[in-house]
Amino acid sequence: MSYVFAAPPVVSxxxxxxxxxxPVRHIYCVGRNYEDHAKEMGFTGREPPFFFMKPxxxxxVVPAGETGSVHYPSLTKNLHHEIELVVAIGKGGKNIAAADAAQHIFGYAVGLxxxxxxxxxxMKKQGRPWCIGKAFDESAPIGPITPAAQAMGVEQAEIYLQVNGQDRQRSHVSKLIWNIGETIAHLSAAWELQPGDLIYSGTPEGxxxxxAGDVLLGGVAGLGELSIKIV
Incomplete structure (x- = not known):
C-alpha cells in the first residue's frame, strides 16, 4: 500500500x-482517582470514574537509568507534574469483570x-473539553514496562515523585479510589480494550x-524510577 506521505513510526x-x-495503541487516563488528590482539586468522595485520552x-520513552528531556510546552505558565502507575494491556476485551482484569494485563510502568x-x-470554567490541558506533545513520559509476573505486590506499592530532590508526591497505590481491576471494568464498558493500550491510573496528592531546569524523579516500588528534566 502506498501513502501520500510517509506513515508515522509505531510508538513503542x-x-x-x-x-x-x-507497541502503543491508545492512552487512557483516569481522572481524580486518589481521594486526597480529588480533595486538593476541590472534590470529595468516591465519584464514578471518568477518563480522558492522550495521543x-x-x-x-525514558530508558532505565537515564534522564529524559521534556520541553516546557507552549501557551502555559503553570505546568504540573502528576506521577502515575501505568497499566499495559496485553489482551483485549469488552465488559471485563474486575475479578478477571489481571488476565488482560501485560505489565506495569511508571509514568507522568x-x-x-x-x-x-x-476550559473547565467555560464548560469546554480540556484536551488542550492534557493531550499536548511530550505530555506522557514513561519508563520501561515490567511484565506483570515480575511486578508482584504492585497494587500496594509506594508511589512517589521528587522535584530537585525534594518530595512532592508520596502515597501508595492501595489508596486508589478505583483499583486497577475496577478501573479496567469501567473502562472496558465504555471502550473495547485492545493489546497495546496503556492506562494511566491516576495521581496522588501533591x-x-x-x-525549566527542574529535574523530576518518580517511581513505583518494584518498577524502578522515571527521571526527566524540564528544558
Missing amino acids: VPVVGQSAQF ADAIV DMTRRDLQND VGAVV
Missing part, C-alpha cells in the same frame, strides 16, 4: 528483560501525566508546578 515502549518492544505520540493546569482550568 521497551520491556524489562525483553528485546521486543510494546500515543505524546509519549516520551504532565498537565497545562491553567489551560485545563480555563501535584504542583515545575519550571
Whole structure:
C-alpha cells in the first residue's frame, strides 16, 4: 500500500528483560482517582470514574537509568507534574469483570501525566473539553514496562515523585479510589480494550508546578524510577 506521505513510526515502549518492544495503541487516563488528590482539586468522595485520552505520540520513552528531556510546552505558565502507575494491556476485551482484569494485563510502568493546569482550568470554567490541558506533545513520559509476573505486590506499592530532590508526591497505590481491576471494568464498558493500550491510573496528592531546569524523579516500588528534566 502506498501513502501520500510517509506513515508515522509505531510508538513503542521497551520491556524489562525483553528485546521486543510494546507497541502503543491508545492512552487512557483516569481522572481524580486518589481521594486526597480529588480533595486538593476541590472534590470529595468516591465519584464514578471518568477518563480522558492522550495521543500515543505524546509519549516520551525514558530508558532505565537515564534522564529524559521534556520541553516546557507552549501557551502555559503553570505546568504540573502528576506521577502515575501505568497499566499495559496485553489482551483485549469488552465488559471485563474486575475479578478477571489481571488476565488482560501485560505489565506495569511508571509514568507522568504532565498537565497545562491553567489551560485545563480555563476550559473547565467555560464548560469546554480540556484536551488542550492534557493531550499536548511530550505530555506522557514513561519508563520501561515490567511484565506483570515480575511486578508482584504492585497494587500496594509506594508511589512517589521528587522535584530537585525534594518530595512532592508520596502515597501508595492501595489508596486508589478505583483499583486497577475496577478501573479496567469501567473502562472496558465504555471502550473495547485492545493489546497495546496503556492506562494511566491516576495521581496522588501533591501535584504542583515545575519550571525549566527542574529535574523530576518518580517511581513505583518494584518498577524502578522515571527521571526527566524540564528544558
